[in-house]
Amino acid sequence: MKEYRYFKQNEEFEEALFDMELTVIEDSFKNEETVYIVYSDTDLTDIFKSFGIEFTAADINETGWEEKWKEFLQPGWLTDNVFFCFDAETPAPSGKAVRIIPALAFGTGTHATTQAAARLLESVCQGKSVADVGCGSAILAITASVCGAEKVYAFDIDELAMGNAHENIELNGCKNIEAWAGGIESLNHHADVIVANIITSVLKVIHGEVIAKQPEYIVYSGILQEEYEEFMSDIDISDYAVEAVEEVKEWKGVRLKRC
């Protein structure tokens, strides 16, 4: 795949690209000329030429995009007690640390939804079995393990994410985490605690299977504050009561306890 850059906006050209299912990105940064970027597997040289547009092209792997964003990640606190960082060496100020190799799997620790879920999870893990549904980087599974869970199951339908999850589980030395690629239907074990930090449209779909497992606690995160009320009235929580909520930025997480 190639990255094409050009400097003069051209709506007809953009429409021609749109018909090829390609969209143009406008990139305007301080002290830099505004640039228009398009990514394509097929060679766009001829179409650029037919519109008389000057451009530059580069192999996408030479742009460094997969590494560049990692430079700006800052370690911090996932909860009041659990620190997150991105290597094996950084000392944990509290003794409890979650170490994540940043990748294209969700969950580096910096996001509000991860922090809300971790805060709701940490106090109910001790001695329990925990399942992390849609685990991404496995950050919540590792948090559960670090906070005293006896057994942890971590899975995600995204196989690329699972590659990163396995790396992170190993980096943290969590021998009690079992991880595999799959959805909620692939969980064949009982779990005392089920945690899912996804988005509400997905949480609604998996909710039936989550309650069918009859966990003692359910932790849901990835809920925008504005959709919280609707989400809670849409899902069947008749056997559960809201035990705690966490609000971080525009997001909300909830912990349910079986009655």
Add this chain to the structure above:
Amino acid sequence: MAKKVLGQLKLQIPAGKANPSPPIGPALGQRGVNIMEFCKAFNAATQNAGDYIIPVLLTIFEDRSFTFVCKTPPVTQLIKKELKINSGSSNPKKDKIGKLTREQVQRIAEHKLPDFNTKNIEQAMKIVAGSARSMGVEVEL
């Protein structure tokens, strides 16, 4: 203190379907934005927006944190969807490719209203009708 703005990216992304592959990953990654965090936030914000392509304005701050605003889909896309066609007429003056009823124009105008300069629905409908005609679509107003 307000955070310093570093720059902006304008993208067009299918509602609820942001993922780290190109174009999103490379465009954001090179600017230091946490790719997966943006994908999650965008997908949460647009999960109920149907199968439109959503224009997004992403503002990036000095610490590489970001905010974004989702716009309504381009009016041409709404017209195409309403008429269930894939592209406009290659000769809009001569070859007409469909006809929008007043109700359809109104529906599109209501959808676009947040992004139009006018808040008057009749005015908005005129703008939609103009776009439709320039694509070779007849309009019943």
